Structure formats: structure tokens, C-alpha cells
Amino acid sequence: LNQSDGVEKVAELLRLSNSPSEVQQRVLQILKKYHDKPLLSGKRIVLLTRGDEGFPKPILIDQKHYCFRLYAAMDCIFIESSGNLHILDFKTGKSAFDRRQALVYLLAARYLYPKHKAIASFYNLEFSKKSELISVTKSELDLIEFELASIAQKHQQDLQKYQQQTQKFSQIFPPNPGYHCRFCPFNSICEFSAFKASQTV
Structure with missing residues (x-):
């Protein structure tokens, strides 16, 4: 991307011409904006994922009174000049910045990179x-770790209830329809999908 024709070269590497035109336009726009403001240029990058790696490897959090597996798929980690780890999560579209997601990443960093302070x-x-x-x-x-442990424990209890009473799935795991239904592969068959409801209105 440092070259004047960097956007076109990266588009070729991504085989962008094989994608639908809407995808091509959005990705080209992202590449052009990044070309103008190369956010990671000169950074000491520790981790940079492609985004299609699948489910991340779990982090086992095993304390005196609780034990659970934490999953945190991080996009990018680099080292600041101060020595701090900087966990950077990339967004597209109108995705909101959710502080809770960042807190999970910071907890994961405590276990994956124990010698570093993270932001x-x-x-x-x-x-x-x-x-x-x-x-x-x-x-x-x-406190975040303790709260996540409580959520994990409650989830395990709910799973046990479900195994005993499978017909009460929607009572044990109440539906939470909303904007996120758009991205669920089951929205066309889910009776609770907000996206399905808006399609039929």
C-alpha cells in the first residue's frame, strides 16, 4: 500500500474482481482510505489476523472458586512506544464501538501477555x-473476570436445565431479537427474528 498503485495491487491479491460489485466498492473505499491514512504504518505489530480464522483458541481461566473458558478473537495487537500493548479492533459500516468487547480483550491480554499493561x-x-x-x-x-465467571456459571446452569427440559428452550434462553438478526444465518426460519419480521411486513 506504500506504492501509488498500492490499492489496485492489494485488490488483485484479494481477487476482489471475483466478488459482487457492492463488496468490491466497499473494500476499494476501505483500501483507499487506509492508503491515505495508513494507521499501522511503522507499528511494532504483535498480532494481525485475517478475520477468517474461525473460532479462537480458548483461554482457560482457573481461579480458586471458579473456572471457565474465555474466547477472544482479536484483530490486531501492537506495542506502543511506551511498551504498552494496544489491542485494536476494526469495525466497518455503522457498527457501534462497544466498550464491553474491549473489556473482554483486556482480560484476555492479562492471560496471553501477562508481562504487559494493555489498552x-x-x-x-x-x-x-x-x-x-x-x-x-x-x-x-x-471485577470483570468475576462477572464473566458468574455469566459462565449461569450459562452452564441454563444448559443443564435445557438438557432436562428441551421443550422449554425459549423460556430458558429468552429470545433477544434486534438489528443483529440481520447477520444470523437462521433469520429466515427463526420465529423470533426481527429481520424476518421486517421482511414480511
């Missing part, structure tokens, strides 16, 4: 928009 942020590739930097203290991270 997190979001960056929208289509609008070249940065979020604020997100950081937490050790005691805040302890």
Missing part, C-alpha cells in the same frame, strides 16, 4: 474514525 481501542475502516483509548485498573479487571 484497547476501536477503529472504523470505512469512516476513518477512532474510539477513545480504553484502559482499566487491576481491581477493575478482577
